Amino acid sequence: MIEDFAVKFGRYGGLFVPETLVAPLADLSYAYAQLKGSAQFQDELKALQKDFAGRPTSLYPAPNLSRRLGCQVYLKREDLMHGGAHKLNNTLGQALVAKRMGKSRLIAETGAGQHGVATAIVGAKLGFETQIYMGEVDIERQKMNVYRMELMGAEVIPVRSGSRTLKDAINEALRDWASSFEHTHYLLGTAAGAHPFPTMVRDFQSIIGQETKEQILATEGRLPDSIAACVGGGSNAMGIFAPFLEEEVKLIAVEAGGRGPGMSERMADNGASLGYGTDGILHGALTKILQDSYGQILESYSVAAGLDYP
Numbered sequence: 001m002i003e004d005f006a007v008k009f010g011r012y013g014g015l016f017v018p019e020t021l022v023a024p025l026a027d028l029s030y031a032y033a034q035l036k037g038s039a040q041f042q043d044e045l046k047a048l049q050k051d052f053a054g055r056p057t058s059l060y061p062a063p064n065l066s067r068r069l070g071c072q073v074y075l076k077r078e079d080l081m082h083g084g085a086h087k088l089n090n091t092l093g094q095a096l097v098a099k100r101m102g103k104s105r106l107i108a109e110t111g112a113g114q115h116g117v118a119t120a121i122v123g124a125k126l127g128f129e130t131q132i133y134m135g136e137v138d139i140e141r142q143k144m145n146v147y148r149m150e151l152m153g154a155e156v157i158p159v160r161s162g163s164r165t166l167k168d169a170i171n172e173a174l175r176d177w178a179s180s181f182e183h184t185h186y187l188l189g190t191a192a193g194a195h196p197f198p199t200m201v202r203d204f205q206s207i208i209g210q211e212t213k214e215q216i217l218a219t220e221g222r223l224p225d226s227i228a229a230c231v232g233g234g235s236n237a238m239g240i241f242a243p244f245l246e247e248e249v250k251l252i253a254v255e256a257g258g259r260g261p262g263m264s265e266r267m268a269d270n271g272a273s274l275g276y277g278t279d280g281i282l283h284g285a286l287t288k289i290l291q292d293s294y295g296q297i298l299e300s301y302s303v304a305a306g307l308d309y310p
């Protein structure tokens with residue numbers, strides 16, 4: 001049965017979880033596979049994207065940046081969406097799936113707080129009890145987003161384990177889900193975790209790339225030479241890249257790799273998990289991770305909360 005839904009991307013992805021999480025992941029996988037093909041579900045999602053979230057977002061020809069870099073640069077303005085980030089594309093989609101599955105509670109992890117805000121928004125909109133796990137370090141540096149989550153009726157639960165950032169918040173959310181899945185949906189916010197999360201997140205974020213393709217063809221009459229996106233867990237990058245994977249467009253993923261205060265050069269290198277990581281299992285998927293020789297997860301670093309995912 002597991003082979004039916006443990007989707008991989010080349011050798012990566014898959015489903016490497018404790019027994020307790022196999023049943024909820026299988027349920028979610030089958031529910032999503034059915035809803036993905038449902039015209040009624042897709043229409044409901046499209047209506048919310050347009051009337052509630054404010055799509056399509058603009059493709060802005062940034063004149064100052066273009067002059068400075070000596071080439072035409074466009075910015076896909078996901079910051080103009082309700083909530084201020086691309087995260088709502090995914091939370092709208094997953095919350096609709098959760099609703100159809102009869103769940104009454106949402107839990108989520110957040111780093112920068114933007115995914116927490118986007119989850120709080122859909123929780124309020126669609127009537128879920130909502131709890132957000134957030135590392136203590138992130139709570140401190142992203143206070144404004146904690147306030148916004150609480151304002152929208154979500155409860156923010158501080159995570160004090162490990163590095164007290166994003167990966168620890170995901171650990172806690174998974175722990176919660178293992179005993180609450182009958183009524184709770186774990187709304188994972190990025191292209192990480194066991195199947196079906198990376199697939200769902202890619203699908204719901206692909207609207208970014210689909211719009212970009214239409215918009216650039218309408219303005220320039222051709223596809224761009226390259227597309228660059230930042231990578232924390234990879235959701236905005238996968239979203240804009242997905243519709244261009246078969247095209248002659250250079251796709252550039254930029255990940256954290258900076259040298260923070262008090263960090264050694266080695267630690268700074270460790271900040272880049274895709275560039276410097278090795279194959280291992282984290283949060284239920286086979287992926288490139290920062291790990292020591294015993295397979296223990298090493299901490300990553302970025303000044304940007306939400307990009308420090310190991």
Ligand SMILES: Cc1ncc(COP(=O)(O)O)c(C=O)c1O
Pocket residue numbers: 085086111112113114115189190191230231232233234235236237305306307
């Ligand atoms: C505004 C914004 N951009 C990018 C990211 C990185 O996440 P992802 O790689 O899933 O797009 C985050 C994460 O919190 C974010 O808040």
